[in-house]
Amino acid sequence: MPYKDLREFIDALDKSGDLQRIKQEVDWNLEAGAITRKGCEDVGPAILFENIKDYPEGYRVLGNPLASFRRLALALDMPPESKYDEIIDRYDEGRKNPIKPILVSDGPCKEEIHLGDDVDLYKFPALIIHGGDGGRYLCTWHVTITKDLDSDWVNWGMYRAMIHDKKTLGGLLDPHQHIGLIYAKYEEKGLPMPFAIAIAPEPISTLIGTGGIPYGTSEADVVGGVRGEPISLVKCETSDLLVPATSEIVIEGEVPPYERREEGPFGEYPGYQASPKSLNPVFHVKAITHRKNPILTASNMGTPIDDCDVAMNISWALDVRTDLIKAGLPITGIYIPPESCACAVVVATKTPYSGIANRIASCIWANKNGAWLPKVFVVQDDVDPTNMREVFHAFSTVHHPIRGTQILSPTPGHALMPHLSHHDRTYGIGANVVYDCTWPKDWSKEETPKKASFKDIYPKEIQERVLNNWRKYGFKE
Numbered sequence: 001m002p003y004k005d006l007r008e009f010i011d012a013l014d015k016s017g018d019l020q021r022i023k024q025e026v027d028w029n030l031e032a033g034a035i036t037r038k039g040c041e042d043v044g045p046a047i048l049f050e051n052i053k054d055y056p057e058g059y060r061v062l063g064n065p066l067a068s069f070r071r072l073a074l075a076l077d078m079p080p081e082s083k084y085d086e087i088i089d090r091y092d093e094g095r096k097n098p099i100k101p102i103l104v105s106d107g108p109c110k111e112e113i114h115l116g117d118d119v120d121l122y123k124f125p126a127l128i129i130h131g132g133d134g135g136r137y138l139c140t141w142h143v144t145i146t147k148d149l150d151s152d153w154v155n156w157g158m159y160r161a162m163i164h165d166k167k168t169l170g171g172l173l174d175p176h177q178h179i180g181l182i183y184a185k186y187e188e189k190g191l192p193m194p195f196a197i198a199i200a201p202e203p204i205s206t207l208i209g210t211g212g213i214p215y216g217t218s219e220a221d222v223v224g225g226v227r228g229e230p231i232s233l234v235k236c237e238t239s240d241l242l243v244p245a246t247s248e249i250v251i252e253g254e255v256p257p258y259e260r261r262e263e264g265p266f267g268e269y270p271g272y273q274a275s276p277k278s279l280n281p282v283f284h285v286k287a288i289t290h291r292k293n294p295i296l297t298a299s300n301m302g303t304p305i306d307d308c309d310v311a312m313n314i315s316w317a318l319d320v321r322t323d324l325i326k327a328g329l330p331i332t333g334i335y336i337p338p339e340s341c342a343c344a345v346v347v348a349t350k351t352p353y354s355g356i357a358n359r360i361a362s363c364i365w366a367n368k369n370g371a372w373l374p375k376v377f378v379v380q381d382d383v384d385p386t387n388m389r390e391v392f393h394a395f396s397t398v399h400h401p402i403r404g405t406q407i408l409s410p411t412p413g414h415a416l417m418p419h420l421s422h423h424d425r426t427y428g429i430g431a432n433v434v435y436d437c438t439w440p441k442d443w444s445k446e447e448t449p450k451k452a453s454f455k456d457i458y459p460k461e462i463q464e465r466v467l468n469n470w471r472k473y474g475f476k477e
C-alpha cells in the first residue's frame, strides 16, 4: 500500500531501522546541516530532529529523506535491499501507467491557515544548511507547482528556495528547466506567475518532482502511476493551483515579472558551493497553510551520497535506458554511480559493430536529462556497470587514451558544473566526453586480450566444482 503521507513513511523507516531520531536540542543554524551532511557521507539513516532551538515542541525536521537506495526502495513500497535495476523496473512500470489525481475539498495541509499579514516564513525551522550559504533554505525537498500560461499543463519540480524575509523567498528559475520556460511566458506578457510550494507531501511526489518528466506531462498523474493509487489534491487558498492534500506545509503566492534579488550561494548537487550569490526571481508569499506540528523536510546537497544522488539518479537512469532501448542499442545495463553526483553514467553493451560507444553517447546527450551527464563510460557486457571495481578496471585497461576518447564541444553547459569556468557556466558553454572501454571490432579474437578473471579464464566445470566446494575448503562466504 502506498504511503498516504510523510508520517506513514517515517513510521516505515523507523520499522526497517532506516531512521535516527534526535531528541537532544539541535540548532537550525549549521548544526542540523552538519549532522545531515555527515549522515550523507556515512550513508546513514534518515534523521528526524525532534527538538529544534527556538521552535515549539512538535515542530520537527526530517533530514536526508531519500539519501539511500534502501530508503528509495521503501518509498516505492519495495524491500529495502532491492537492487538498482529492480528499482528502475518498478519505477518504469509506474511511469508507464499514469493515474489521474482526485480532487478533495479538505486535507491535513489545511489544519492551520495563515493569510496576508499573518504570513511568516520564519514560523518554520528552515536550516542554514552549509557554511557560507546565502541564507536559510526553507525549500530543499518539496515540489514547486506552476501552471503553463497557454495550456492546461501544470508542472511539478523541485527547485531550491531561500528565505529573503517573512514574506518572500528567492530561488533559481533556470531557463533549461520547465519552471524557467513557464516563467519566461509570464514575464514576456508582464504577468505575475502564481506558484504553490508543497513541502513534505508523501514521498513519491517529491521523488517525481526531481524526475525530469517530459514537457507537457502532468507529474501528478505520474505520481499516481508510481504509487499505484491516485494522489489526493486540494485547492490552494489564493489561486486555482492544486497541492497534495497531506503535505506538511504549503506556501502560496506569485513570482512577479522582472523582479530580482540576490540569492545563494548554496552547496549544490555536484558537491561544491561553486556559484556565487546571483540575482534571481522573487517569490511573494500570500498564504501559508500547514499541518499541526508540521514536519519540514531538508536535503543536504554536497559530496555523495545525498537525496539528489539517489532520487534524480534513478529518474535520469530510467530516461536514458528507455531511449537507448528505443534506439535498438544492445545495452545490457546502465548505472549512474551516486559517487558521480549525476555527472557521469556507465553503460554496458554488446558490441555487434564498431563505433557503438559514440552512438550510445549521442543517444544519451539527446535526452533532456542525459544532456546533463557530460561523462559517458561505455563498457562491454562482461562488465557489471554497478560494480565500480569492474568498471574502473575496464577504464584503466581496455580504454585507449586517444582512440577511446571522443570529445564533443561545445555542448549546453550546466550552470552548476564545477569543471566549467565561471565564464562557461554563466554562458552555458559545456563539453562532453565518451570513454570507449570496449575492445576494437577490427582486432581478431586472438589479438584481443583474454580477461584473467575467475569467470572468464577457467573451464565451467572447474568453476562449478570450486563454487560447490567453497565452504568445504573452509571459507565462510
Ligand SMILES: Cc1cc2nc3c(=O)[nH]c(=O)nc-3n(C[C@H](O)[C@H](O)[C@H](O)COP(=O)(O)O)c2cc1C
Binding pocket: 140, 141, 155, 156, 157, 158, 159, 160, 161, 171, 172, 173, 174, 176, 177, 178, 179, 209, 210, 211, 212, 213, 299, 301, 307, 308, 311, 312
Ligand atoms: C534537492 C534538489 C534540489 C534541486 N534544486 C534545483 C534548483 O534549485 N534549480 C533547478 O533548476 N533544479 C533543481 N533540482 C533539479 C530538478 O529538481 C530536476 O531537474 C527536475 O527535473 C526539475 O523539474 P522539471 O524537469 O519539471 O523542470 C534540484 C534537485 C534536487 C534533488
